[in-house]
Structure formats: structure tokens, C-alpha cells
Amino acid sequence: MIRFSTAGESHGEALIALLSGLPAGVPVDLNFVNRELWRRQQGYGRGGRMKIETDQAHILSGVRHGKTIGSPIAIELINRDWKNWQEKLPVETGDPAKHRAVASPRPGHADLAGALKYNFPDARYVLERASARESAARVAAGAFAKLMLRELGIEVASHVIRVGGAELHRPVQWEEIVAIAGKDEVMLACVDAEAEAQMKEEVDKATHAGDTVNGIFEVVAHGVPAGLGTFANWDERLDGLLAWAVMSLQAVKAVEIGRGVAAAISFGSAVHDPIQYAAENPPGRPTRFTRPHNNAPAA
Amino acid sequence: MIRFSTAGESHGEALIALLSGLPAGVPVDLNFVNRELWRRQQGYGRGGRMKIETDQAHILSGVRHGKTIGSPIAIELINRDWKNWQEKLPVETGDPAKHRAVASPRPGHADLAGALKYNFPDARYVLERASARESAARVAAGAFAKLMLRELGIEVASHVIRVGGAELHRPVQWEEIVAIAGKDEVMLACVDAEAEAQMKEEVDKATHAGDTVNGIFEVVAHGVPAGLGTFANWDERLDGLLAWAVMSLQAVKAVEIGRGVAAAISFGSAVHDPIQYAAENPPGRPTRFTRPHNNAPAA
């Protein structure tokens, strides 16, 4: 069973990702892991914090001679800002006068709920852990998962399909998504230059107004064999597990499988993916079954 | 720790819901449990199967003298149709000639993925378990969860806010949702008569065209104290856990928290729920913190 957990606060010494269950012998491409971490730090309109970080995965265990060895993998991500916070957020008692209280809980964050949960006088401790900085540890763990999936012929990639009012309208090929994932500059990972320009405009508009703007990204898994999931238990169904992982991300408030949101307001006939059967196996596919689109995938 | 699992096939002898972790002493109102099961069976435009079922929770364990006793609760839901299927789907070898093969896997179901997973020659065994009939066992377990939450002053209720193109546009009061949950006839649980009429029209239109139509329902938890969830671990966050449970339901392909889907295409300022602080505790609320709306709730 593959499991992972994370630890670490936004302004603490380091984040830890602890991943177990990978089999021994998976080649570990550290450049790939670090590139995934770098990609997380890009983003059109992102703040100054990103420039300080430049995360590097420091592997403490589970990898030897460039391969996994079956032991749990501990990855450390140093917070380069720690030296500026060591006295403000010490592990030991320290000097309370140096504490940097966050007296006003921010909406859209866990500040208020967290402070009430533990009866904290301010939201500092809550935001330290609730912060999206934690997602860096998830990216590190996810990079290892991708390394394993790659050995099985499965690849996972993502791209942005909407920012505010700007939307990608045209259909997208898998190769296009892979291509933007490989670009040196990934400020806003849209496959279409025109749509990307409009999305950037939305960000600029929001920034100019002292506001923020939300969006939609699509994650595509390529090469997934049918039957990987299960119909047997509610808590083992693949769609539920994916929704769990994605909804738990810091800013995510909605998850759809395929075209789930559009499907909810459609006729069934407009959503279903007809099952077709080819005369012979399509290249690179394990079965003869094909489907013209993927509106409501079940794996 | 509260856990539940289900067993049982659509045309087998019975479904089982097994629920453990409820403390001893929770009053068990069987009428309420059966009413929840009855509500699941209502629904404008639903097929004939619903009429056969009329589920009744048969409690095998965990409840004595009308209260939980701390032991696991096993609930049996008899499939009244079993007598017609006993020879078609026998537990023992039986007569293979009586098997009712499902040769054409249906899109929008687990048929194809499940049959490929186990190399079944047809989809019969898959659909028996993948069927939404399984959700009856979840409703039984959920009814017990509601009985426990009720003791803590928390209530959970749902209503329909969209069917195809017909949408509920006006704001809704908690009391309205409770009121429709209590109605004797719950064909389409919408709080607004006019919207409900339009929704029914959408169903009629689809039925007439030999099609189906999707929709959106909203589940509201009332009286939830802030701090019930956690910001500490990705796999314990309340929003992720809720998405897991809901997305694993048979026809659900999208989940949002608050106004998550609309938020994804909005400016931040249009989504956030300002935190306000009242001069004294509002009636029935544990803290002085209030929020004018609930677009992106965090608990």
C-alpha cells in the first residue's frame, strides 16, 4: 500500500514528505523531482515568496545508488527563510516578545476555524501549517509517484483551462499538454497562446484592482489501464479517492471527473461516452475497446 | 473512530450496512431510519424498481432497548425481488443456463472497467455491485450518523437546486430545507414550487425523448461548530473527506464546497466570506463570530 504524509510549517526550518510503499528498484531522477518543485513555484502574478524558495528535494532515506530500495522515502525541503524566523517562531520557549501575532483571521483560510479549534489567541500557528506552502511536500511525494507510474507506462500532466472569465475553448491533444509541461518558462500552463494571453489579462486586471482571481486546471492521466479502480467498496473507488486528494489542496473548492460540472446540467445522451470495439488493438492500447471522448471516465 | 462499510448486490438476498464507532446510549428512532430509506426511493420520474423495494431497516446488532450499546451496528435490507433472482444468481453453482448475461457494457457505468478488471465474460457481476442500489445501505448508515449528530445539535438536510436547464435562483433558508425534508410526498425536493415545476418539466422532456437528465443537489449541515475539521493533515481535512464520500456515490461526477464551481471563475473578492464579530453571541451559536454568507466554508 502506498502512503504519504507531510509535516512542516510555512516559516519553520523545513518541510518533510514521507512516502512509503514504493517497490525497490524504481529509478529516481532527481532532476525530474526538482523540476516538479520548480514548476510549482512558477505562476503568472505570484508573489515574492516564490523567489526565495527555489526548493530542492533533499533525500534523507529510501533511495540508494539512484534507485528506491523499498524503505520509506523521506524528502526534506529546507525553508530558506528560516533564518529570518528562527527567533519569531522558535521550537523552544524563546522570547515571546518576538512573536508575530496574526490578530485578524483571514476569510478564505483556515485561520478562524483553526484558532477556535485550539483556542489560540491569534492565527499565527494555524496559518503556518494551513498555508499552501505545505503543497510543496505533496509535489515532492507526487514526483516519486510519477516516477513509479512512468515505469508502468502511465503519465500524469496538467494544464490551465480557465482563469476568471478567460477560457480555453478548443479541444486539446495529450501531446500539447506534455509539451507545455516541458517548457523552460511555465508562467501559466495553457496550451493555447491566445487563451493564455487572455488568462494573463485576467490576472493583471485582478492584481491591478488589489484583488485575486480563481481558475480551473485539468489533470490528465495518460495510459491508465481500465480496471485499476474498483466498484466494490465506496471508500476504494478511484473517483472518490481522487476527489479526496484534490479537494484537500489548499485553494481547491470543487472537483469534477471528466466533464462532471457540465454533465450536472445536461441530458444523459450528451454526456455518455459510447463504447466502441475496434477490429484490432489500437496502437499502444491494451484492449480493442475505444471511446470517442472521455466525459465521464470510470477506471 | 466511526467507520462504515456495505455489502450486497442489486439482485442478491440482502444488503448489509455495517457501522461501528457510535458511542453507547444514542436513541435509535427506527421510524426516522425507515423514512430516510423511503425518501431515497422517491424521485420524480424514477422507474418501477423503486416500487418493489420499500426498504425497511432490519437491525441485527448494536441496538438494544431502543439505544445503541457501543457494539457494531449491522443493518440488513432485504431485497424483495430475491425470489425472482435466486435461480439466476445463486450463491452455489446452480444451473448456468439460467444466468442472465449482460453482454453489452453500458457507458456511464462501471460495466466495462469492472469486466476487464476481473476478465468476466459479461458485465452481470459488475453491475450487481456497482448499481446505485448499494446507496440504500449508505442511507441506512447515514441515518444512524444523523441520529448521533442530532444529539450534538447538528442536522444535515439536502434539496435539489438544479435539474437540466431548470435552476433554483433565490436564496434559501435552512427552515425551508427542513420543511421539504418532512413532507409526505417528496418527488423532487425543491424548496420553491415554481422552480420545482420547471425541474419536473425537464424530467418529463427527457423521459419523453427516451433520455435522462442530470442535476445538482445541495447538502447543508446545520449547527456544525467551527474547528471540527483540521488543517494539519491532507487526509484528515474535512473538505477532502466530504468530497471522497460524495464523489464515491454512483452517479456523482462533481463535488463543490460552498460555491466552489462558481468561485473557480470569479474574483476572490466576490467569493470570500467576511468574518464579523457580534457584540454578543447570536442566539443558538457558540461564538460571536458571524459571516454574512457561506461561499467557501472551512470547518
Place this chain on the structure above:
Amino acid sequence: MIRFSTAGESHGEALIALLSGLPAGVPVDLNFVNRELWRRQQGYGRGGRMKIETDQAHILSGVRHGKTIGSPIAIELINRDWKNWQEKLPVETGDPAKHRAVASPRPGHADLAGALKYNFPDARYVLERASARESAARVAAGAFAKLMLRELGIEVASHVIRVGGAELHRPVQWEEIVAIAGKDEVMLACVDAEAEAQMKEEVDKATHAGDTVNGIFEVVAHGVPAGLGTFANWDERLDGLLAWAVMSLQAVKAVEIGRGVAAAISFGSAVHDPIQYAAENPPGRPTRFTRPHNNAPAA
């Protein structure tokens, strides 16, 4: 992942074993399952309850046409005594005057701890679930596990090696353990007639004195491939998982792996199992590695 849980009280309507994670296609020999249940009910010197029970596995789900179908398997074991308890332990409120209180908590049982936990006025509800009757449901689930293991060439069997002062002293062959498991009369499953006679005497002595007497049984897994367990995580190690399962049985208060108890008071040289390497694969073994004995097995 294979999981199982149980529900049901000693004098309730039925026990339920719910087992999930078995793959589809495992042949289900119901005679074997029922024989396992029958064996649990045998036992030299056991009380009258055993005669009432004669458990039969009633399969509610997960098995069709004599094979598993990948769905959760629900097994119902009817308590034949239920008709005598229906008014004493009703699910609904019933007549409190008919309650059969257990006012004196018994040592060696969970009575006191359980009653304090839930502040019960007597131990009735506790003993209903804490009772060893629950182990019948585990035997049913375990029988299915054995059916699956059998397909993989692994068999599990047990025998009694000590009762009070009477002990089996000679070495035992796997075939002897299998042989006693197959006998029609299994009152005290010892492979040696003389030792068995002494053990029975111990039971007679205790019964005559109005006492009970404890003992030791050995469970042997035959055909287990090396490497099934793991050294990677404390909570996934096979020895820990086995100890968890066995120690949770109602009367078990000690668990050893191999000759663990004797090892604890020995020199290392007297315990270790030398690793030998045969010139060719021994018959029926997957590797050339052999060990002359099995004092401290690691799998």
C-alpha cells in the same frame, strides 16, 4: 487490500462477518466453511451452548455460482437461541422488566472495563459483544481467507500443544497437523494420543474442581513464500500484524512467533535458524534456501 469486520452479539439475532478485498474467481467450498465453523464448536469439556449453535454460514453477498465475484462478502450466522432472548434483549424499547442484568462483573472478562466505559448500570450489554461467540464470525471470514490462500498453495492449520501441565513434547510433522484437522471427531486437536489423553485429564481435573484450565495452541502456515512480509514499516511487519490479530481473540493473553517464549530465556545460538543452501530446489519449494528448524521465522 483485504479487510474484514464483524458485528453481532452473543444473544442477538445473528452475527455478521463482512469480508472485502478477495479477488473474483476464488472457488467457494461451503462445506469447508461450515466445517471450520463446526470445528470451532468442538472442544473437550465445553458447555451446553455449543450444542445449540451448530453454525451454518449463510452467504448474503459476494459469491455467485460458487465463486467470489469481487464484491464484499457478507456472511450471516444465525443465533438459534434468539427466540429465547427476543424479549430479554429487544432491538426496540420492549419491556424493561424482562431485562436480564449481569450485576457482578466477572474477572477475566471485559465486564468491568466495558461497563465503566459507557457507564452501564450492569454488564449485560458488554458481555453480549465481548463474548467469545464473536469469534464464530472471525472463523467464517478466516475460512474464506483459507480458500484464497489454498489457490496460492498456502495452507494454515492449528493444533493444541499444551493444556495446564500436560504438554506435547515430541516434534510434529505438518502432515500430522493436517490429519487431525480432517478428523470427524475433534474434541482436543492434539497430534499425539498419549499427550491428548493427559490434556483431557487436565480438563477433567479442572472441571471436577469447578475451575477452568488454560493452554497453548500452535498455528502453522505451510507454503508461505519468503518475502510476503516487509521490513519497511513498523505497522506493516507480518509478525506484528499476526500478533495483533491473535492477541485480539477473546481469551488470548500471550502470542509468540516460532519459539518466542523459550527464546526469551535462551542464548542466541540456541535459537537462530541457520540458513542453508541446497544444491537444487527442494521439492515443492520456490528457492534453494532451507533451514533446519523454524525457531524465529521472518517472512
Place this chain on the structure above:
Amino acid sequence: MIRFSTAGESHGEALIALLSGLPAGVPVDLNFVNRELWRRQQGYGRGGRMKIETDQAHILSGVRHGKTIGSPIAIELINRDWKNWQEKLPVETGDPAKHRAVASPRPGHADLAGALKYNFPDARYVLERASARESAARVAAGAFAKLMLRELGIEVASHVIRVGGAELHRPVQWEEIVAIAGKDEVMLACVDAEAEAQMKEEVDKATHAGDTVNGIFEVVAHGVPAGLGTFANWDERLDGLLAWAVMSLQAVKAVEIGRGVAAAISFGSAVHDPIQYAAENPPGRPTRFTRPHNNAPAA
């Protein structure tokens, strides 16, 4: 839910203990945590490795201003020997010629099973993780658990009751166990000087003969309220959970609760702990129930 996991190899850069679920506000006494680590390193007759280590808990997260903050706690234990192994066991490909193969799998260790599991050409990677060095990370996590239990009036301490043929025969008071836990020199934590001398002789004898010798230690939890465990589910019973944790330790091959091993060869009357009821609450105890001894505890 409190969870912990560990990572790290014996000759890697560091071990990590990751502990989550402690509430916020628990005072963290780092001296206590380090003393627990120091105690693990003591031991009459232990090898040279222990002298290199002198473990210090380096807290990376979850503790601020001397208290837990509700976030996961990551504890790093640096392997001081890492500089000597950096080239022998590099994370990256490195120079294969510097690999230190362990060609002979050792009995009494996971070497053979682990190497067969992953088809490793030698046992190096297996022993790196299977090593008892891993238990240092468990001690660190356990020290935090003790800090939390202390706030609830529960203390846990251990002492040695047998080494080879030398055994502690007399009854022991809780205060004696606490006293030896506090000593500056803890080579062999026995409460009785004479018994300790005999135990040391057993160690000397084994060492002189180029052998090792096993033993028995007792862990006592003091102040545990009745009802902490459960009778409801096999996998939640406290005795099973304890056996799981203890049996998973690297050299442990037997676990007993109370006097479980002796009980297995005794009459029931010699084992049971009579339940008595005092006229008033005994000092420092929450209920009036008392028991003269603790042969078969149930919590």
C-alpha cells in the same frame, strides 16, 4: 487519531519520526525526549555503535514556543556516522565499486526474506532498514506520546525482569520502576541489585562465549483509566494494538499481557484478578473498584 511513522536507514544521513494527531498545547520537554533517546542507547554489553550515536532529537515542525501546535511533528535524528557511509551508500548513482555488500544473510534478521522479496543481489539494503537502529525513531515518537499521557496523569515505564537464566523473583512496586528509570546510569534496568548482578553475569557469560543472550522486559502503564480500550471491534481492542506495536520491534518474538505466558499453563482460578469494591475511592484512583493483582488486565 494519533499516528506515527518512521523513515531512515541505519547508515543513511538521518532517521525521521513523523507523529501527528497530538493536540495543540502539550508542553514539550526536550530534555525528556533526549533522555529517552539516551536510555535506548544504554545497555550492559552493547557494542561500539552506541557510543557514536548519542542521539539528539532535532525538531523540524509541530512545536513552537515549547509547546505542540497541532501540526504534525517531524523529528530528525542525525546519523553521526553518515560521513563514513556517504560514498558507500550514496543517494545518487555514485561509484558502485564502493558498495559494501552483505553477501551472507544472517539468521535472526530479515536479510534473507528481504533480499528474496526484492531480488536484491545482497542483503545490504535490507539490513539498512530492518536494523534496530530504526527503533530510535520510535523512541522519539514515543517520548512525545509520554509527554501527552503525562498531562492526563498516565505514565509508562519499563524494567528488565529476566536475562537468560537470571530472573527477578520478587514483586515490584511502581515507584521502584520509576526510580530506575531516573537513574544516571542505566546499564540494565533491573529494580533489584542482586538480580541485576545475576543478569549481568548472564550477559558476560554469553559475551565470553561469543554468543548473545535474550531476556524479558516489562512495560507498565500507570494511571490508565478503565474503559480506554474497547470490546467492540477486533482491530480496536487495546491488547491487540499493544501486541502489534511491541511484536513489530526488531528483536521481539513474544508478547504477553499481564502474566499471559504463565496463565497459559495455569488453572483459571490461579490467574483471574478478583474485582473488589472499596468503601471509598482509594487515593488517586477514579473509581472504588480495586483488584489485588493484575494478571490478566483488560482496559
